Amino acid sequence: xVFSYNTSVRNGFMLWIYKGDWQFNPLxxxxxYVRRKVAILTVFxxxxxxxxxxxxxxxxxxxxxxxxxxxxxLFPFSYNITQKVIETHTxxxxxxxxxxxxTAVDCKHIIEGQKEEIANAKIxxxxxxxxxxxDAEYLNLTSDCNAYKRxxxxxxFIVTEEEEKYPIAYSILVxxxxxxxxxxxxxxxxxxxxxxxxxxxxxxxxxxxxVNAITGCFDNVFVxxxxxxxxxxxxxxxxADINCMADLFQKNRKWKYFINLPSQQYPIKTNQEIVKxxxxxxxxxxxxxxxxxxxxxxxxxxxxxxxxxxxxxxxIYRTNVTKSVPxxxxxxxxxxxxxIFSRNFxxxxxxxxxxxxxxxxxxxxxxxxxxxxxxxxxxxxxxxxGSYKGPPDKKRWLAVFAKWGxxxxxxxxxxxxxxxxxxxxxxxxxxxxFVNKFHLTYQPLALDCLEEWLYNRTxxxxxxxxxxxxxxxxxxx
Ligand SMILES: *[C@@H]1O[C@H](CO)[C@@H](O)[C@H](O)[C@H]1NC(C)=O
Ligand SMILES: *[C@@H]1O[C@H](CO)[C@@H](O)[C@H](O)[C@H]1NC(C)=O
Ligand SMILES: *[C@@H]1O[C@H](CO)[C@@H](O)[C@H](O)[C@H]1NC(C)=O
Ligand SMILES: *[C@@H]1O[C@H](CO)[C@@H](O)[C@H](O)[C@H]1NC(C)=O
Ligand SMILES: *[C@@H]1O[C@H](CO)[C@@H](O)[C@H](O)[C@H]1NC(C)=O
Numbered sequence: 001x002v003f004s005y006n007t008s009v010r011n012g013f014m015l016w017i018y019k020g021d022w023q024f025n026p027l028x029x030x031x032x033y034v035r036r037k038v039a040i041l042t043v044f045x046x047x048x049x050x051x052x053x054x055x056x057x058x059x060x061x062x063x064x065x066x067x068x069x070x071x072x073x074l075f076p077f078s079y080n081i082t083q084k085v086i087e088t089h090t091x092x093x094x095x096x097x098x099x100x101x102x103t104a105v106d107c108k109h110i111i112e113g114q115k116e117e118i119a120n121a122k123i124x125x126x127x128x129x130x131x132x133x134x135d136a137e138y139l140n141l142t143s144d145c146n147a148y149k150r151x152x153x154x155x156x157f158i159v160t161e162e163e164e165k166y167p168i169a170y171s172i173l174v175x176x177x178x179x180x181x182x183x184x185x186x187x188x189x190x191x192x193x194x195x196x197x198x199x200x201x202x203x204x205x206x207x208x209x210x211v212n213a214i215t216g217c218f219d220n221v222f223v224x225x226x227x228x229x230x231x232x233x234x235x236x237x238x239x240a241d242i243n244c245m246a247d248l249f250q251k252n253r254k255w256k257y258f259i260n261l262p263s264q265q266y267p268i269k270t271n272q273e274i275v276k277x278x279x280x281x282x283x284x285x286x287x288x289x290x291x292x293x294x295x296x297x298x299x300x301x302x303x304x305x306x307x308x309x310x311x312x313x314x315x316i317y318r319t320n321v322t323k324s325v326p327x328x329x330x331x332x333x334x335x336x337x338x339x340i341f342s343r344n345f346x347x348x349x350x351x352x353x354x355x356x357x358x359x360x361x362x363x364x365x366x367x368x369x370x371x372x373x374x375x376x377x378x379x380x381x382x383x384x385x386g387s388y389k390g391p392p393d394k395k396r397w398l399a400v401f402a403k404w405g406x407x408x409x410x411x412x413x414x415x416x417x418x419x420x421x422x423x424x425x426x427x428x429x430x431x432x433x434f435v436n437k438f439h440l441t442y443q444p445l446a447l448d449c450l451e452e453w454l455y456n457r458t459x460x461x462x463x464x465x466x467x468x469x470x471x472x473x474x475x476x477x
């Protein structure tokens with residue numbers, strides 16, 4: 001049986017098991033392929049079957065083989081069920097390994113870098129352009145939150161005790177294409193974490209509505225309390241993350257690290273791996289720092305101003321006025337808008353006077369988000385917690401991997417590689433935690449296959465070699 005790709009890759013695989021309590025819902029698939037009478041009979045069989053499962057649940061521990069034999073007999077076409085019992089502190093979590101999430105091509109071979117399968121994938125994608133889920137559709141999809149979470153895979157995770165004790169806070173910046181936000185959220189979602197979504201104030205109403213609808217289904221996912229109109233290279237981009245930081249700090253006392261992401265990024269480490277790596281960081285921030293020629297001095301040598309436009313977003317222009325030096329004897333360092341920030345560093349950003357003075361100074365800088373974090377982290381005399389004391393350029397930066405002007409197998413947009421299927425082989429071997437970036441409708445199998453790969457790693461509890469991280473010079477010992 002062949003699953004239609006565009007409806008939803010995950011819809012075809014709705015056998016989710018969570019904490020030993022599971023639901024089985026092949027209805028949408030069945031109804032599509034069998035006549036009504038048969039369907040009614042099938043519903044009856046399913047009801048019996050569900051009842052069987054429920055009554056069998058408590059005795060399932062250690063005796064699940066029998067179940068899967070029955071299931072394979074009843075639905076031999078749908079699933080090749082192999083079971084795996086994973087021990088966690090909450091007891092045994094029963095998970096089912098689906099054969100594959102992606103059926104159109106063999107993602108394993110693509111990720112191994114096999115040229116033939118990569119070529120196949122490209123041909124397949126030209127024949128099957130991706131139609132992303134319309135933003136408005138999310139109102140329907142989320143009308144029943146439990147069904148939404150089940151069908152979109154949000155109940156399908158495992159959480160170890162170590163992960164549960166180490167919550168992470170995320171902010172995600174989104175301005176369009178809610179499905180891509182949802183795909184990213186799916187990859188990093190765990191019940192103990194907390195997520196702040198910043199929707200660009202100038203985004204279409206459908207985007208705001210869709211994000212509201214999704215966040216409404218979760219206790220630990222929320223929309224930022226103050227939205228900004230995000231202007232390319234403008235200050236509001238930085239303010240958006242700070243708004244989320246403040247909300248996250250207020251809402252939850254437990255999280256240990258903060259990570260900011262745009263919806264075009266994707267993790268290449270599982271939550272379990274991220275937790276283990278952050279524990280090794282032990283309070284150190286992972287913020288990029290560059291000095292010298294790479295600093296783009298015109299961005300901070302002159303005062304920049306905003307001109308409101310009749311329609312749409314304000315424009316930024318450079319004046320001839322020379323900009324003052326930064327306050328508090330702070331040295332200018334350039335970095336990235338993205339990073340990994342310890343909780344104490346976030347507290348410093350929100351409450352420290354020197355941090356606020358620097359933020360004020362940044363208002364007239366072009367792309368201030370590429371200076372503010374770097375300057376806080378690479379001026380140890382400020383006393384920002386977790387900051388770096390060595391020469392900025394020497395510090396490895398592992399928050400995000402992006403390809404600039406190197407061999408990109410996808411396409412370049414503003415100098416950054418938008419990944420294609422041919423990039424995956426290289427990406428999965430990287431030491432960074434996230435990669436930037438994907439476009440949902442450009443070579444969609446790239447994101448699909450990475451999703452399948454991450455899913456497999458999650459449920460196989462695969463862990464990268466942590467010695468690399470233990471030997472990093474910037475971690476706190
Ligand atoms: C299911 O998987 C098992 C082992 O992974 C394999 O031996 C078997 O042939 C598969 N069955 C089908 C129907 O694909
Ligand atoms: C994921 O696991 C499934 C089942 O073991 C396997 O068939 C598939 O090739 C794996 N995918 C990747 C990308 O490794
Ligand atoms: C949502 O569902 C209603 C009724 O079920 C339907 O009329 C409407 O077209 C759907 N909206 C979208 C955006 O799919
Ligand atoms: C800035 O200086 C240039 C020449 O040095 C001049 O042409 C331009 O009008 C000045 N711009 C402003 C805004 O003063
Ligand atoms: C400013 O920093 C420089 C070195 O970075 C140092 O030599 C100087 O004494 C500092 N000045 C003040 C006022 O702290």
